[in-house]
Amino acid sequence: MTYHGSVLKKGGALLLAGTMVAASWGGTAVPSAFAAAATPSSQSSTAAALAGKAPASAATFVQAMEEAATLAGVPFTMDKLSGATIARKDAALALQQWLKLDAAPESFKDVPDQSEFASAVGALNAAGLMKGYTDSLFLPNAVLTASDVSILKDRVYNYIKPFVFEEATIMDMQTAMAQGKLTSKELVQHYLDRIAKYDDQGVSLNAVLNLNPDALKIAEQLDEERAAQGPRGPLHGIPVLVKDNFDTKDMPTTAGCICLKDSVPDHDAEQVKKLKAAGAIILGKTNLHEFAFGITTSSSLGGQTLNPYALDHYPGGSSGGTGAAIAANFAAAGMGTDTGGSIRIPSSFNSLVGIRPTIGLSSREGIIPLALTQDVGGPMARTVSDAAIMLDATVGYDKKDVATAYAVGKIPSSYTDFLDVNGLKGARIGVAPELIPSTKAEEKAVADVINAAVEELKSLGATAVPISIPNFAEINKYPSLSGYEFKFQLNDYLDSLGDKAPYHSLSEIIASGQFDKTQEQAMKARDARDTLETTEYKDIVLKRTQITRDSLLKVMADNHLDAIIYPTSTQAAGVIGKGQTSGANNRLSPFSGFPAITVPAGFTSDGLPVGMEFLGRAFDEGTLIKLAYSYEQGTHHRQAPKLTP
Structure with a gap:
């Protein structure tokens, strides 16, 4: 066995008197x-x-x-x-x-x-x-x-030590490649083999819609580049999966709908472009709840995605394909989108870390929209450090998405600088009882995990501060804007495809019948909207945003809080066919535009994963990463699903 002595970066910090520093x-x-x-x-x-x-x-x-x-x-x-x-x-x-x-x-x-x-x-x-x-x-x-x-x-x-693929972190992979134990091509092939074994047959998760036919070739090119001039950074040669509402110029972008099964855009979505520039390999596209309408991840193109922890349960949604795939070790990390809870809910249900960034931190250009007032794209990973690495690669200003102008000057050199194992020491964490309901049996199972997690936060040095969210009942009376904006923004997206667009409007898609028929009424209701120039819509955009932001900022300022925590979903994954609810907690982030990160908090007595969400101030992802990383490292609740060993 031969080990080649290349490193990730020469120089750097030293170990003095037997003390390890990064x-x-x-x-x-x-x-x-x-x-x-x-x-x-x-x-x-x-x-x-x-x-x-x-x-x-x-x-x-x-x-x-x-x-x-x-x-x-x-x-x-x-x-x-x-x-x-x-x-x-x-x-x-x-x-x-x-x-x-x-x-x-x-x-x-x-x-x-x-x-x-x-x-x-x-x-x-x-x-x-x-x-x-x-x-x-x-x-x-x-x-x-x-x-x-x-x-x-x-x-x-x-x-x-031999490299172990399953549950390996991005830096584990980089170290193995630097030491000559692994190539990017071998890594891609390993993930392709796992997808064939567990997604296409066996437990058949139905998590992946399309695979990149050039993935092995790209990996080989990146291996050659590494040998010639070293790695570009931590994502060099790392295979990732993206939800199939991110545009990819080398694969179809379908939103899970059979109506778009052959639609290949001319350009990559901005975040996909950034991932490729960082050296990541887009291994494939994952299933989603069609057009991101719901939280159970079923589509006319991909069918029902299964939860790898319990095959008869939902994987969450709408980014459930990414959630199930990353949990089952089909790629190093993945990307999802979140309008109401679509990154965080499947991350919670699959024992993953999911980051919903501040609106404006990352570009939405090239993502099939649901409601741009609330839409974001963000990472889903098995560890906080991997999510931070993915976030680093995907943030930044994009002239095609004016919201990103708000982030200029507010992005740190790296979110990995916040990976502090002692990050909870001295932190003040708000805990609101109304966000941890336990009336129903399904809620109590989650509440028990979260209440135990609060004790873990305290044992790791944090102060749990009892709070009440001002105007919480009023905030929850407001609807999501997906019922208002979707038609107009989808039509704009279809128009951006030019002559290659298979359909040119939501009306045409409905008329074609080429979509999930269980969503027909919801699609027709959205298509019936004639304009957004209504008092009702404007009141939601302005008043809902203001009251949510003001309420959260006030309670955080009054109590000197670093973050607020609550169960990501008030219920764990539901049984397929019996419905799925998640509660209203996940609305606080999209209604305010503030960032949130969910991290594994444990499992119910039935073995279903439960996530705990940290909510913070605008563009304060670094603090949330610090707190979540400290909690993760102090508890190590993440467990790989036994059904995909």
């Missing part, structure tokens, strides 16, 4: 480097002198590396070393020989270019196993302490 890749957390602390004034002084630790013997070092190899299940061929201590240069030589690391250049002032250990130092530095004491000093004669050897053992184990 290096940086455009703000994305990556594995930190190994360095033994030693006094720069004297290389005969050991790292132990600085750290207060005893020096390790050569035999101890060899034994530790053998234990790492045994744990990883790989051959151990390191020659035995002797001596009361072991110098950093000798450890580097031994590790380079054993791991067969490619030679790499180094620029340390105290490592002569012609020295026998120069290539080993460069290789270990490049592999991220041993860094310098400073950016310019390696201290080759400094000896390793017992603490250093322990840390190095962990680093070597993580470096040589």
Whole structure:
């Protein structure tokens, strides 16, 4: 087995006195480097002198590396070393020989270019196993302490252990590709195999509508690019799935409707374009509730998507195809859209993280609209860190979506900078009893999980502040604008397709009969609207938005809150055929335009996932990510579905 010593980014932070700190890749957390602390004034002084630790013997070092190899299940061929201590240069030589690391250049002032250990130092530095004491000093004669050897053992184990596809994070994949254990082409093929095994046959989730026929070819090109000039960033060569209402110029974009089954737009949606520019591979398109009308994910083109945790239950919607697919490990991460709860509900039902961004943070250009006053696109992933990486790639100004002008100057360098395991310490979290109903048995099952989650928040350092949402009853009297805007905005979208449009209006689609007949009345009601120039519509747009924003900002300011939490859905996934409700909590984010993130909070006694949603102020996604990440890392509630091992 050969391991190639390339890294995600050279340089970065150091490990001093046995303390691990994160290096940086455009703000994305990556594995930190190994360095033994030693006094720069004297290389005969050991790292132990600085750290207060005893020096390790050569035999101890060899034994530790053998234990790492045994744990990883790989051959151990390191020659035995002797001596009361072991110098950093000798450890580097031994590790380079054993791991067969490619030679790499180094620029340390105290490592002569012609020295026998120069290539080993460069290789270990490049592999991220041993860094310098400073950016310019390696201290080759400094000896390793017992603490250093322990840390190095962990680093070597993580470096040589076999890559496990299922539940792997984006950074796990990047590390494996950097170490030569994996190629993007292999990763794509693995996901294609899983889709064939679990979506097309077996449990047959019906989550994926179309696959990219060029995915393997694109992956091969990205592998070549990586070899020639390194990765573009954390999404380089990473396969992702997108909901089939995002335009893709190389695959049909259907909204789940048979009426659009052959509609291939000329351009990618802006967020798809950004993902491709970041090096992501659009592996395919996922099923959705047709035209994003509902929360059960059934369509005339894709049929009923199933929940991988319970095949007789709904997966949530309208982004249920993405939810089921990412939960079942069909791709690294995915994209959904959310008008009322369509990212967050399926994320909750599939034990995923879902981010509904502030309206204006990300472009909606090229997304088939439901109601642009409320529509957003956003990431769905198995971890908060993966969702943050996806968000980084998809945000930003787009002249074709004027709402994105509001985000200018409000986007951090990277949302991964907020991945703080201690993020809940000192946080003040609002908890409103009216958002955690428990009257019905289905509600109580969810309420029990959320009430336990509140206790977990407190154990992780947060203060749970009892609150009441001002004007909550009045806010909930307002309807979603999907019943008002859909006809006009869909017609605009169809017009944007030009001569290639299979239909030119909602009226034509209804007349064709080529759609899900269970939605006929809803479609006809929307088509019957003649204009948006009505007092009723304008009152909703203006008054609903103002009262929701003012109410949320007031309760947060009065109580000095960092966020408000509540169950993403007041009921877990329902049985297919018996209906599905989610409650009204998910309206607070779209009615205000404020961001929300849902994170796994546990499971009901029936084994159904439950999500907890964090709601924050406009363009404060960073705070929500910090809080959600701290909760995720402190609880680890996410579990993969047993039906798709």
